[in-house]
Amino acid sequence: MNAKLLNKNLLNLTIENILLVGSILLFISIVAGKTSYKFGVPTLVLFLGIGMLAGEDGVGISFDEPQLSQLIGVISLNFILFSGGLDTDWKAIKPVMKEGFALSTLGVFLTAIGLGVFVNLVTDFTIFESLLLGSIVSSTDAAAVFSILRAKNLALRENLRPTLELESGSNDPMAYVLTIAFLGLVVNQDQGIAALIPLFLQQMVVGAIAGFGFGKLSKIVINRINLDFEGLYPVLVIALMFITFSVTDFVGGNGFLAIYICAVFLGNQYIMHKKTILKMYDGLAWLMQIVLFLTLGLLVIPSQIVPVIGIGLIISLFLIFVARPIAVFLSLIPFKMKLRRRFYISWVGLRGAVPIVFATYPLLAGIDKAGMMFNIVFFISLTSILIQGTTLSVVAKWLNVSIPSADKILTPSEKFLEEHPKTEMREIGIPQSNKVVGKKIVDIEFPKSAIIAMIKRDNKYITPNGSTVIKADDVLIVLSESKNGIKEVFKALNIRRFSAA
Numbered sequence: 001m002n003a004k005l006l007n008k009n010l011l012n013l014t015i016e017n018i019l020l021v022g023s024i025l026l027f028i029s030i031v032a033g034k035t036s037y038k039f040g041v042p043t044l045v046l047f048l049g050i051g052m053l054a055g056e057d058g059v060g061i062s063f064d065e066p067q068l069s070q071l072i073g074v075i076s077l078n079f080i081l082f083s084g085g086l087d088t089d090w091k092a093i094k095p096v097m098k099e100g101f102a103l104s105t106l107g108v109f110l111t112a113i114g115l116g117v118f119v120n121l122v123t124d125f126t127i128f129e130s131l132l133l134g135s136i137v138s139s140t141d142a143a144a145v146f147s148i149l150r151a152k153n154l155a156l157r158e159n160l161r162p163t164l165e166l167e168s169g170s171n172d173p174m175a176y177v178l179t180i181a182f183l184g185l186v187v188n189q190d191q192g193i194a195a196l197i198p199l200f201l202q203q204m205v206v207g208a209i210a211g212f213g214f215g216k217l218s219k220i221v222i223n224r225i226n227l228d229f230e231g232l233y234p235v236l237v238i239a240l241m242f243i244t245f246s247v248t249d250f251v252g253g254n255g256f257l258a259i260y261i262c263a264v265f266l267g268n269q270y271i272m273h274k275k276t277i278l279k280m281y282d283g284l285a286w287l288m289q290i291v292l293f294l295t296l297g298l299l300v301i302p303s304q305i306v307p308v309i310g311i312g313l314i315i316s317l318f319l320i321f322v323a324r325p326i327a328v329f330l331s332l333i334p335f336k337m338k339l340r341r342r343f344y345i346s347w348v349g350l351r352g353a354v355p356i357v358f359a360t361y362p363l364l365a366g367i368d369k370a371g372m373m374f375n376i377v378f379f380i381s382l383t384s385i386l387i388q389g390t391t392l393s394v395v396a397k398w399l400n401v402s403i404p405s406a407d408k409i410l411t412p413s414e415k416f417l418e419e420h421p422k423t424e425m426r427e428i429g430i431p432q433s434n435k436v437v438g439k440k441i442v443d444i445e446f447p448k449s450a451i452i453a454m455i456k457r458d459n460k461y462i463t464p465n466g467s468t469v470i471k472a473d474d475v476l477i478v479l480s481e482s483k484n485g486i487k488e489v490f491k492a493l494n495i496r497r498f499s500a501a
């Protein structure tokens with residue numbers, strides 16, 4: 001009886017310890033991340049470092065759970081990619097769609113092949129094992145890139161930032177497909193390389209179609225479900241996100257590509273409580289990023305990294321200075337782009353948490369050199385962040401692709417005007433015969449340059465949201481950025497000429 005009671009107490013204590021240690025690590029990571037902005041140290045390095053310090057060679061927390069790490073990694077990547085998709089402005093990326101697509105597909109493929117061939121020459125890995133390693137580290141890390149750009153307050157010229165944003169947000173699916181394909185070739189030596197082509201086409205085509213389809217379906221669900229509480233809408237979107245990923249994966253498509261496309265679609269549509277959803281996803285993306293990096297840091301044993309430092313450094317330097325630049329330049333041959341922009345895109349090829357997550361797949365498959373492969377991948381990601389991540393702003397200035405921006409402390413009123421740059425106001429009466437009567441605001445498809453600030457109804461003013469239904473004789477108080485925006489409002493309301501109530 002006493003033994004049972006003791007075991008129960010130990011179990012409860014373990015659960016409490018997990019919560020305590022987890023919350024302390026999370027708090028330290030947030031504080032460290034804030035400090036890192038001042039010194040330009042990538043937050044990724046700090047999160048990984050904190051996890052490693054808490055691991056076996058540090059505080060002593062044992063975490064030899066690659067399967068759990070993979071699960072945490074996949075869930076975290078869902079949130080990070082979906083959040084990135086929601087924040088993607090279609091108008092900004094539309095002019096660079098071709099360049100971004102070339103970099104996220106052909107660029108990733110050429111990086112994987114180039115690095116794989118080099119690894120085969122300098123190690124005792126077989127050609128398929130080498131190509132698997134190359135595939136694992138072939139994609140860039142959007143979170144690491146833009147957290148550093150924000151820390152340095154760095155603005156980039158022309159369409160350079162949207163190009164990097166599109167590539168970083170959309171190249172993980174290609175790396176995933178290559179990783180799974182070459183892992184299959186390592187496990188099944190009899191399988192030919194030709195088997196990669198149908199797998200690639202299936203993953204990308206099905207993933208793209210499913211992403212767009214689930215995006216349209218999600219918009220309908222969000223705008224029609226009429227939930228009683230605003231806070232439930234972000235929860236609904238989380239459910240739709242996981243449904244999109246899981247169903248796409250079940251039917252043989254690429255779930256990562258599907259959720260990214262779904263999120264880009266939703267982020268550029270009129271949906272209920274969009275601002276609330278965006279804010280919550282921004283916070284969740286940061287949380288998942290911290291959890292992911294801490295988990296991967298716990299999984300790594302620093303003493304096992306030391307033996308691969310030599311070969312890891314050689315492979316990492318080849319990736320940074322040879323494989324990535326060649327892949328970028330070859331991918332961008334069909335496009336007109338200044339040489340210095342191509343060089344900067346080559347340099348912004350940070351490897352972050354995604355390759356480390358993909359490196360858990362060989363571990364779970366049980367291939368002979370999976371442990372060494374994981375340690376090399378971790379070292380590549382770490383050196384990439386330290387070498388490239390700390391020099392992004394310096395290289396941008398050298399290549400003259402950055403726009404100087406002075407720091408400015410804004411007053412609350414200036415902040416409001418910056419966030420809501422509306423300069424035109426109109427009061428617009430809605431007659432009973434108007435087509436928008438009985439419709440929700442979210443269904444009107446108002447121009448993005450204008451907002452309905454208030455509605456005057458029965459001599460009372462109400463603050464509307466997306467679910468507010470327009471009624472006959474309502475007076476809409478509309479704010480817009482320009483007179484052209486007001487004209488678009490009248491067009492959306494099917495009112496032919498300006499009229500004030």
